[in-house]
Amino acid sequence: METTLKFTASHEWVRDNGDGTITMGISDHAQKLLGDVVFVDLPDIGDAADAGKTFSLVESVKAASDIYAPVSGQILETNSSLDDSPELINEDPYNGGWIAKIKLDDMSQLSELIDSDTYLASIAEE
Template sequence: MDMTLKFTESHEWVRDNGDGTVTIGISDHAQGLLGDVVFVDLPDVEDEVEAGESFSLVESVKAASDIYAPVTGEIVEINEELEDSPELINEEPYETGWIAKVKLSDASELDGLKTAEDYLNSIEDE
Protein backbone atom coordinates (compact mmCIF):
# COMPACT_ATOMS: atom_id res chain seq x y z
CA MET A 1 0.00 0.00 0.00
CA ASP A 2 1.15 3.52 -0.82
CA MET A 3 1.92 5.14 2.53
CA THR A 4 1.31 8.64 1.10
CA LEU A 5 -2.41 7.90 0.79
CA LYS A 6 -4.87 9.53 3.19
CA PHE A 7 -7.96 7.76 4.54
CA THR A 8 -11.39 8.41 6.01
CA GLU A 9 -13.12 6.69 8.93
CA SER A 10 -15.47 5.16 6.31
CA HIS A 11 -12.58 3.45 4.43
CA GLU A 12 -12.20 5.73 1.41
CA TRP A 13 -8.65 6.56 0.30
CA VAL A 14 -7.36 9.76 -1.26
CA ARG A 15 -4.25 10.23 -3.39
CA ASP A 16 -3.06 13.82 -3.83
CA ASN A 17 -2.17 14.13 -7.51
CA GLY A 18 -0.15 17.29 -6.88
CA ASP A 19 -2.11 19.37 -9.39
CA GLY A 20 -5.11 20.42 -7.31
CA THR A 21 -6.88 17.11 -7.90
CA VAL A 22 -7.16 13.94 -5.87
CA THR A 23 -8.00 10.37 -6.81
CA ILE A 24 -10.51 8.55 -4.59
CA GLY A 25 -11.21 4.87 -4.05
CA ILE A 26 -12.02 2.41 -1.28
CA SER A 27 -9.46 0.66 0.85
CA ASP A 28 -8.33 -2.93 0.55
CA HIS A 29 -9.93 -3.49 3.97
CA ALA A 30 -13.28 -2.16 2.67
CA GLN A 31 -13.27 -4.27 -0.47
CA GLY A 32 -12.48 -7.31 1.68
CA LEU A 33 -15.48 -6.61 3.89
CA LEU A 34 -17.73 -6.12 0.86
CA GLY A 35 -16.70 -9.26 -0.96
CA ASP A 36 -16.99 -9.66 -4.73
CA VAL A 37 -17.95 -6.30 -6.25
CA VAL A 38 -20.55 -6.70 -9.00
CA PHE A 39 -21.57 -3.10 -9.79
CA VAL A 40 -20.33 0.45 -9.23
CA ASP A 41 -22.70 3.39 -9.57
CA LEU A 42 -20.31 6.11 -10.70
CA PRO A 43 -20.92 9.83 -10.28
CA ASP A 44 -21.03 12.11 -13.33
CA VAL A 45 -18.15 14.30 -14.47
CA GLU A 46 -18.81 17.89 -13.33
CA ASP A 47 -20.87 16.72 -10.33
CA GLU A 48 -20.15 18.77 -7.23
CA VAL A 49 -19.36 16.64 -4.19
CA GLU A 50 -19.38 17.62 -0.53
CA ALA A 51 -17.02 16.09 2.01
CA GLY A 52 -18.91 13.49 4.02
CA GLU A 53 -21.72 13.07 1.49
CA SER A 54 -22.37 9.95 -0.55
CA PHE A 55 -21.25 10.30 -4.18
CA SER A 56 -21.05 6.71 -5.40
CA LEU A 57 -22.40 3.26 -4.59
CA VAL A 58 -20.55 -0.04 -4.69
CA GLU A 59 -22.62 -3.22 -4.82
CA SER A 60 -21.19 -6.59 -3.93
CA VAL A 61 -22.66 -10.06 -3.70
CA LYS A 62 -23.20 -9.33 0.02
CA ALA A 63 -24.31 -5.70 0.24
CA ALA A 64 -24.55 -2.26 -1.31
CA SER A 65 -22.34 0.36 0.28
CA ASP A 66 -22.40 4.13 -0.11
CA ILE A 67 -19.05 5.72 -0.91
CA TYR A 68 -18.54 9.06 0.82
CA ALA A 69 -16.60 11.97 -0.59
CA PRO A 70 -13.52 12.57 1.57
CA VAL A 71 -13.21 16.10 0.17
CA THR A 72 -15.34 18.85 -1.37
CA GLY A 73 -14.92 19.66 -5.04
CA GLU A 74 -15.88 18.84 -8.61
CA ILE A 75 -15.65 15.43 -10.26
CA VAL A 76 -13.19 15.82 -13.14
CA GLU A 77 -12.82 12.17 -14.15
CA ILE A 78 -14.49 8.85 -13.41
CA ASN A 79 -13.07 5.36 -13.80
CA GLU A 80 -15.22 4.11 -16.66
CA GLU A 81 -13.39 0.77 -16.61
CA LEU A 82 -15.41 -0.07 -13.50
CA GLU A 83 -18.61 -0.14 -15.60
CA ASP A 84 -17.41 -3.31 -17.36
CA SER A 85 -14.96 -4.55 -14.71
CA PRO A 86 -16.22 -3.68 -11.22
CA GLU A 87 -13.98 -6.46 -9.86
CA LEU A 88 -10.99 -4.10 -10.29
CA ILE A 89 -12.00 -2.72 -6.88
CA ASN A 90 -11.32 -6.18 -5.41
CA GLU A 91 -8.20 -6.87 -7.45
CA GLU A 92 -6.37 -3.53 -7.25
CA PRO A 93 -8.22 -1.12 -4.93
CA TYR A 94 -5.31 1.36 -4.88
CA GLU A 95 -4.43 1.22 -8.58
CA THR A 96 -6.88 0.37 -11.39
CA GLY A 97 -9.79 0.16 -8.93
CA TRP A 98 -10.02 3.91 -8.23
CA ILE A 99 -13.50 5.46 -8.49
CA ALA A 100 -13.19 9.17 -9.30
CA LYS A 101 -10.90 12.17 -9.49
CA VAL A 102 -11.96 15.40 -7.83
CA LYS A 103 -10.71 18.96 -8.25
CA LEU A 104 -10.34 20.22 -4.69
CA SER A 105 -12.28 23.23 -3.48
CA ASP A 106 -10.15 23.44 -0.33
CA ALA A 107 -6.83 21.60 -0.19
CA SER A 108 -6.69 22.03 3.59
CA GLU A 109 -9.40 19.35 3.87
CA LEU A 110 -6.64 16.81 3.18
CA ASP A 111 -5.08 17.71 6.53
CA GLY A 112 -8.14 16.35 8.34
CA LEU A 113 -7.81 12.86 6.86
CA LYS A 114 -6.00 9.94 8.48
CA THR A 115 -2.48 9.06 7.46
CA ALA A 116 -2.00 5.56 6.05
CA GLU A 117 -0.27 4.58 9.28
CA ASP A 118 -3.14 5.86 11.45
CA TYR A 119 -5.65 4.14 9.21
CA LEU A 120 -3.84 0.79 9.36
CA ASN A 121 -3.65 1.07 13.15
CA SER A 122 -7.38 1.83 13.34
CA ILE A 123 -8.43 -1.22 11.31
CA GLU A 124 -6.17 -3.53 13.31
CA ASP A 125 -8.42 -2.80 16.27
CA GLU A 126 -11.59 -3.95 14.49
Protein backbone atom coordinates in the same frame (compact mmCIF):
# COMPACT_ATOMS: atom_id res chain seq x y z
CA MET B 1 0.03 0.13 0.39
CA GLU B 2 1.49 3.53 -0.40
CA THR B 3 2.33 5.51 2.70
CA THR B 4 1.37 8.71 0.85
CA LEU B 5 -2.30 7.74 0.78
CA LYS B 6 -4.74 9.39 3.15
CA PHE B 7 -7.95 7.78 4.43
CA THR B 8 -11.37 8.56 5.83
CA ALA B 9 -12.95 6.83 8.81
CA SER B 10 -15.47 5.37 6.31
CA HIS B 11 -12.65 3.56 4.44
CA GLU B 12 -12.16 5.76 1.36
CA TRP B 13 -8.58 6.41 0.26
CA VAL B 14 -7.20 9.61 -1.28
CA ARG B 15 -4.08 10.18 -3.38
CA ASP B 16 -2.97 13.82 -3.75
CA ASN B 17 -2.09 14.28 -7.43
CA GLY B 18 -0.07 17.43 -6.62
CA ASP B 19 -2.09 19.67 -8.95
CA GLY B 20 -5.12 20.56 -6.84
CA THR B 21 -6.79 17.24 -7.65
CA ILE B 22 -7.10 13.92 -5.86
CA THR B 23 -7.81 10.38 -6.98
CA MET B 24 -9.97 8.31 -4.63
CA GLY B 25 -11.39 4.86 -4.11
CA ILE B 26 -12.19 2.42 -1.32
CA SER B 27 -9.54 0.78 0.82
CA ASP B 28 -8.33 -2.79 0.56
CA HIS B 29 -9.92 -3.37 3.98
CA ALA B 30 -13.30 -2.11 2.69
CA GLN B 31 -13.24 -4.25 -0.44
CA LYS B 32 -12.42 -7.34 1.66
CA LEU B 33 -15.41 -6.60 3.92
CA LEU B 34 -17.68 -6.18 0.89
CA GLY B 35 -16.58 -9.31 -0.93
CA ASP B 36 -16.83 -9.68 -4.71
CA VAL B 37 -17.82 -6.31 -6.21
CA VAL B 38 -20.41 -6.71 -8.98
CA PHE B 39 -21.46 -3.10 -9.72
CA VAL B 40 -20.22 0.45 -9.17
CA ASP B 41 -22.57 3.43 -9.54
CA LEU B 42 -20.11 6.13 -10.60
CA PRO B 43 -20.78 9.82 -9.96
CA ASP B 44 -21.37 12.08 -12.96
CA ILE B 45 -18.47 14.12 -14.34
CA GLY B 46 -19.00 17.79 -13.50
CA ASP B 47 -21.08 17.07 -10.41
CA ALA B 48 -20.15 18.59 -7.08
CA ALA B 49 -18.77 16.32 -4.38
CA ASP B 50 -19.57 17.28 -0.78
CA ALA B 51 -17.11 15.98 1.83
CA GLY B 52 -18.78 13.32 3.95
CA LYS B 53 -21.83 13.02 1.68
CA THR B 54 -22.75 9.99 -0.43
CA PHE B 55 -21.69 10.33 -4.06
CA SER B 56 -21.30 6.76 -5.27
CA LEU B 57 -22.42 3.21 -4.51
CA VAL B 58 -20.57 -0.09 -4.64
CA GLU B 59 -22.57 -3.32 -4.77
CA SER B 60 -21.11 -6.71 -3.93
CA VAL B 61 -22.51 -10.19 -3.68
CA LYS B 62 -22.96 -9.48 0.06
CA ALA B 63 -24.21 -5.89 0.26
CA ALA B 64 -24.54 -2.44 -1.25
CA SER B 65 -22.38 0.21 0.35
CA ASP B 66 -22.52 3.99 0.01
CA ILE B 67 -19.24 5.67 -0.92
CA TYR B 68 -18.68 9.07 0.67
CA ALA B 69 -16.83 11.96 -0.89
CA PRO B 70 -13.56 12.37 1.04
CA VAL B 71 -13.29 16.04 0.03
CA SER B 72 -15.46 18.76 -1.48
CA GLY B 73 -14.92 19.70 -5.09
CA GLN B 74 -15.89 18.90 -8.66
CA ILE B 75 -15.83 15.44 -10.23
CA LEU B 76 -13.29 15.68 -13.07
CA GLU B 77 -13.11 12.04 -14.14
CA THR B 78 -14.50 8.64 -13.23
CA ASN B 79 -13.01 5.21 -13.78
CA SER B 80 -15.18 3.97 -16.66
CA SER B 81 -13.28 0.65 -16.59
CA LEU B 82 -15.40 -0.18 -13.53
CA ASP B 83 -18.54 -0.28 -15.73
CA ASP B 84 -17.33 -3.48 -17.40
CA SER B 85 -14.90 -4.68 -14.72
CA PRO B 86 -16.15 -3.75 -11.21
CA GLU B 87 -13.91 -6.52 -9.84
CA LEU B 88 -10.94 -4.14 -10.34
CA ILE B 89 -11.88 -2.76 -6.91
CA ASN B 90 -11.18 -6.22 -5.43
CA GLU B 91 -8.10 -6.92 -7.52
CA ASP B 92 -6.31 -3.56 -7.31
CA PRO B 93 -8.15 -1.10 -5.03
CA TYR B 94 -5.35 1.50 -4.98
CA ASN B 95 -4.57 1.65 -8.70
CA GLY B 96 -6.85 0.02 -11.28
CA GLY B 97 -9.83 0.17 -8.92
CA TRP B 98 -9.92 3.94 -8.33
CA ILE B 99 -13.40 5.49 -8.48
CA ALA B 100 -13.07 9.22 -9.20
CA LYS B 101 -10.77 12.18 -9.64
CA ILE B 102 -11.89 15.36 -7.87
CA LYS B 103 -10.71 18.97 -8.16
CA LEU B 104 -10.58 20.20 -4.58
CA ASP B 105 -12.42 23.33 -3.44
CA ASP B 106 -9.96 23.70 -0.55
CA MET B 107 -6.56 22.00 -0.36
CA SER B 108 -6.57 22.22 3.45
CA GLN B 109 -9.17 19.42 3.48
CA LEU B 110 -6.33 16.96 2.85
CA SER B 111 -4.91 17.71 6.29
CA GLU B 112 -8.20 16.56 7.85
CA LEU B 113 -7.76 13.02 6.47
CA ILE B 114 -6.11 10.10 8.31
CA ASP B 115 -2.54 9.08 7.43
CA SER B 116 -1.90 5.47 6.39
CA ASP B 117 -0.24 4.40 9.67
CA THR B 118 -3.14 5.72 11.76
CA TYR B 119 -5.65 4.10 9.40
CA LEU B 120 -3.89 0.72 9.53
CA ALA B 121 -3.81 0.90 13.35
CA SER B 122 -7.53 1.71 13.46
CA ILE B 123 -8.55 -1.24 11.28
CA ALA B 124 -6.26 -3.60 13.22
CA GLU B 125 -8.45 -2.88 16.26
CA GLU B 126 -11.68 -3.91 14.48
